[in-house]
Amino acid sequence: MDYTRHHLPPPTRRLSTEGGPVIDRTIPLLPPALEIDEHNFFDNSDPPEYLEDLIKETEEFVKFHNGRRIALVTSGGTTVPLENQTVRFIDNFSAGTRGATSAEYFLENNYAVIFLHRQFSLQPYSRHYSHATNCFLDYMEEQDGKVVVGPKYQAEMISVLRKYQAAKDKNLLLLLPFTTIVQYLHTLRAVSEALQPAGCRALFYLAAAVSDFFVPPSRISEHKIQSKAGGNQLKMDLDPVPKFLTRLVDKWAPSAMIISFKLETDSTILLSKAHQALERYSHQLVIGNLLQTRKYEVVFVEPNSPEFWIRLSDRQAKDQVEVESLIIPAVIERHNAWIKKSDEMAKDS
Template identity: 40%
Template sequence: MDAPNGSQDTEQTLDSQVKAFFDSAPPLQNRNDIIQKLNHFIQLNSLSSENGIGKRIVCVTSGGTTAPLEQRCVRYVDNFSSGHRGATSTEYLFLHLLLFLFLSMKLFLGYLFGDLLEGNEYNVADCVECRYFLKAGYAVIFLYRRGSFQPFCRSLPDDPLLDCFEATEGLNIQVGEAYSKAVKTAIVDHHAAVNSGLLLKLPFSTIFEYLQMLQIISKPMKDIGPRAMFFLAAAVSDFYVPWKDMVEHKIQSGSHILDVKLVQVPKMLSVLRKDWAPVAFCISFKLETDSNILIKKARGALEKYNMHAVVANELSTRKEQVVVVTIDDKITVQRDKSKADDDVENPLIKLLSQRHSAYIEDSKRMR
């Protein structure tokens, strides 16, 4: 009898690891509520628009997962991530689209009423710059770590509640003058995104919550085919303690040695690409501290997990530049240093949305 195929053995091993992970994971709190919100959001944004095509929907993951060491968790292993990349990328997905809608409305009103509207000045070049975001029309599922960086908060201090507000007479408070513009902009942009049905925020803390929620999100995203994108910027735990192997209560500190057995987290990127959402456009991230191995590692992830692109970033320069690695390209993306408030995520989102557009067109031709 022929020896079993090596790739089949690997797939079977991964499938068993995935099954073991989800079978042993604690039940996700508010699971039904999450599914209801998610289905409503995707249904809303999948309805045909004026051009007969539903919006593109992207799942942006952001922040680091924790691996608890106790069931009633006090101690845990954490993954480094501020969530800045995911939150800022989410913001750029909206700001360009909202700016386009705002300018389009001004153009429309100017056409109808002409000189009757005072101060109705607009720059057509701004509309042209934003036009591709109207084509993209992304709605965003923001899967984020509780307490991590949030969209529309780039201009706010680290502790906005205490730094931006000041007490007045009685029980009243007000925004300090120095932060009034930044706070107003953050609030207006955030509510515009949520109220327009373009932003759904879903928080996680543990590796168990994150992977269960990613699986839940993937199922309805599978139905929208190539219009779905996964922007996987979260820093996901590589190792965890299986729930059944954890102690229930806090680990006591009497011993000089803490012996904890960690198990490797199944490589869910492979499962996402193969089973959960095989037609979605998928982008993962590779962070290293050694620039000499960064591109090699990114190419390895690209091939191993069958990603459409891997964003390679070196720890010390990650806010200045990244390298987008694809099957036939290596593109360095840098922030515009002539603009003090520009971020590397701005050109990064433009590039990736263009690549997503090309992917959708290729998918149409292959039908």
């Protein structure tokens, strides 16, 4: 695949009130979480009740695919509950499109995939027919008292079905759910540790939209917050979610290749934010993208390398080519290099 480098697109305006920015996105990133931050967060938040089952499933999956490359793809947004018996919560903008689409291309390139996803968000293969403009019933029609797929959808649906069945028959896809930020982080840590036997053949593709702030358990309301509790306003203090990416790199999955995403709405700070993340958290690749153009272009930011843009051509955009079909081969090239380097270091040690 031939990729070309491009200059950053024209700047976009920041959202503002009275002519000023709503929030200053140029401020530095939060510092990496330390070991004490890890203990404070996980010791003071309950893991999901089903976590032990997920760990067992992951361990069996990793053992089954011994020697095969495994991609852990995180996808969808995390919620921040405002009550223990949750009625209200803060959510992230993400349907899981990038994660679900990318997972399919990893599977087509002979990876096994652990898909850590927001419950009810888009999933590989079914994404083509869920959350779509058409109701799924629009694809169906009745013939002789039986429900069948309409003729104009047959070819596409057969192709998707065959890919799904192949992944299922070969046990290549493991689906693991989360909903809240606490569930996500507990599961990410546990699954990362279960993936350690895969070593450098494990790839972390962190496409989930992870909440930046949360309500600590010690301050969360047990019951539904009453509408008149705060008079005419609802005021809440939220704490920053610790930045556990460094813990993932150094402790939870020290041999794996780690890829994170940086989404911005302001093109003037995209590259600086991506470089800050790379330098601060010491992983291998940041994929930057703008909210407005994320379906058509991304930029790779790597240590000791120039920025590398991947863009759909006008023809590709018109033909509805998915940009993930270009992203994943480029990611795999880098994973190849990571494995080769890791294997060489292992031989020399």
